[in-house]
Amino acid sequence: MSALLEMRSITKTFPGVKALDEVNLTVREGEIHALVGENGAGKSTLMKVLSGVYPAGSYDGEIHYAGGLAEFRDIADSEKRGIIIIHQELALVPLLSIAENLFLGNEQASRGVIDWRGTFRRTEDLLRKVGLREAPTTLVDKLGVGKQQLVEIAKALSKEVRLLILDEPTAALSESDSQALLDLLLELKAQGVTSIIISHKLNEVRRVADTVTVIRDGSTVSTMDARTQEITEDAIVRDMVGRDMAHRYPARDRRAGDVLFAVKDWNVWHPEHADRQVIKSANFEVRAGEVVGIAGLMGSGRTELAMSIFGRSYGQNISGRVSIKGQEVDVSRVDRAIDAGLAYVTEDRKSLGLILEEPINRNVSLAHLQGVSKNGILNDNLETEVAERYRKAMNIRTPSVFQKVMNLSGGNQQKVVLSKWLFAEPEVLILDEPTRGIDVGAKFEIYGIINELSAMGKGVLMISSEMPELLGMCDRIYVMNEGALVGELTAEEASQERIMSLIVTE
């Protein structure tokens, strides 16, 4: 099979940093090529070089594409040649319809007048191809992330794609949506579309990739071919972090104490549709020192459960009782929930967890300003000290705590969010997707922090879409489906199959 793309000795430097150092990448016609590496390893930079975001001349090395030397001036240039990149943050206009989004910038028009019938017909064709059953006039706003992802792919297909690049396509997707997306990729491959997939989820990489290239610190570390060798997750991880990682989940003394946190008969209705019950009489408890997981599909109500408990931040008509250490507590407002000893680390750290424009120290103190002030007057130095303490304890990689949070990597941002909540000295922490979108090394560190919390006797409730993570970390797992807790498994009983079967049989 011939090579569709060959990137030879690509070197890209930014002032003071060598982002890419002699990187080689060869992608064969018709394969799925996985590009893996820790955050900041240079994957995105490489893809920006390829797609013309960094135009020819701004980097060293050569790109050979479809049998010739390619020197792309900009994205439009590379798109014309069939290279289409789908970014992690989707580039759809929420208040436009699927059809309008698909042909945005490529409108089906004659003399500036849009041919709506043609547009809808072509949209229907494309939606059928990606297996999305929605009307072309549906607003993108109304679709879940999984379906939006499919719209993006349909958009790529509308442009005669030859090389499809997906940057962490499944990061925000549930297990079943991810599976559907991966199936689609395999199907596109059968139709002759070559793709490059950037992913942190190694089981997915193993499932679909024909070739895996690992990048570390701006250089190519290894290329593995699934047709000639068995690719194991351990081998990939070893190449990614540069050493063996014997245990993906750090060990912990499992010792559960008394019941710390209990929720009884929790009912929540949808904030806009008052007749839709989102949480159906949920009952659960977390013991001191216990890490309890909530498994479930996307949309099963896990985040809604957590947010409705945390100061009624979601839903209406909420009923039920919450107690901490056997005492019923008032969690009707966020500040009261915090005072009662709750902390909620949001699923979406950028838009719900952090103030990106502000430095680390100001983010760390935000949920517990009384801890760095006296009579309402702030003590800046104390605040700096506190932030320094967490920087060291959490190993937040930054030159100083006065660095704006937006300049940190995902893993370090997550550590800032965790620091913020630890400083509020909670008894119970609800962690919603605590390792989403962060690299293997940082994940391991976050797991370590969770274990330390449990050793301190805190209760941890962990919501995650990555089942291996729940299985590796939790003492007990509740399974949630359509707003109800449908099962409870101990660590010994739990397995991916049992969790899935609980979800499916319900």
Added chain:
Amino acid sequence: MSIAETTGTEAEPMGIREYLLGHLRTYGLLFALIAIMVFFQITTSGTLLRPVNITNLLLQNSYIIIMALGMLIVIVSGNIDLSVGSVMGFIGALAAVMIVQMDVPYLLAIVICLVAGGLIGAAQGYWVAYWKIPSFIVTLAGMLVFRGLSLLLLEGQSVGPFPREFQALANGFVSDIFPAGIGQTLAAIFGARQVNVLALGVGIIAAFAIVYSGLRARARNRAYGVVDEPRAFFVARNVIVVGAIVFIMYKLSTFRGLPNVLITMGVLTLIYAFLTERTVLGRRVYALGGNQKAAKLSGIKTERLTFLAFVNMGVLAAAAGLVFAARLNTATPKAGFALELDVIAAVFIGGASMSGGVGTIVGAVVGAFLMGVLNNGMSIMGIGIDYQQMIKGLVLLAAVIFDVYNKSKQG
């Protein structure tokens, strides 16, 4: 517990170049103000910095600065208030009707006016905070409503004059508490006609206070290893600021002394700078403007905070309205017309961000002075109102472009 080694290093002492680049905005504003003053000092052949003109400059801009303090907080919280010009005019009218036509004692009238301002702010803030109506819309409505109410209240006429005591709010001066002999001696030494010892003394004490608190903050930061301004900058900045204060106060002291308004303005500026920078309340406003959802999920009562920002704005607009009416010695239906734009411009020139979460009180005050000096200087030069408007507009645009450019470079 770490798997990868720490790559973070301790903060290194920064070079002068890096420091200047990082703080271009702060210094840029100060330099721009100085440059503009020097420019007008030359082009007006020294009129700009004559004692009488400095006094005028302060009086002319006092109400803008008072409102800019409140506007800064509103803008940092992620909102805007377009109604302040109308509210200011309305409060002036209210004061005139009460004091001139109804013979209400002026002190009582002042209190009633401030409360009325707070209520107006509350009425607008209620919709913004609890109903999530965009502040642009609510205060645009307020702007029309209060403009109309002023007309109604004054029946289209100007109402005045005010009693002397009320006028003193804007046009009064603090009388010298020192024996006249000292002033005469100093006047003889400096070769001036007269010297108000109190004004000069306040200037010198303020200068000392600024240097002292600067040194203390510097020592404290040093002790905590916080990245600090290079020594040369610290010295240069303090020399310029101290020089300017002493110079201006000396000039004032050779005219009529300390204007009452300067005291009001100075005290308010200090209070609000402290409130925004050093208190939990202030910090929460920045958090609210920086990311409302994250602030809410951190236990901050975002609705109440937004509401309070508007109440505060209303009270300050009322205060400005009283000063304005006292200065003109009459309330007119046109008072405060389009003034909200000057106030908002001052805040943005001072470095605040349209999207909220960024901005400082000192920046807003310097921004207001910058606009004030531009106005005053161009008027003395005899530049027509047509060109004045254009130049002010371009200055606002340039300041914001500079901000955006600066931010994109920092990446």
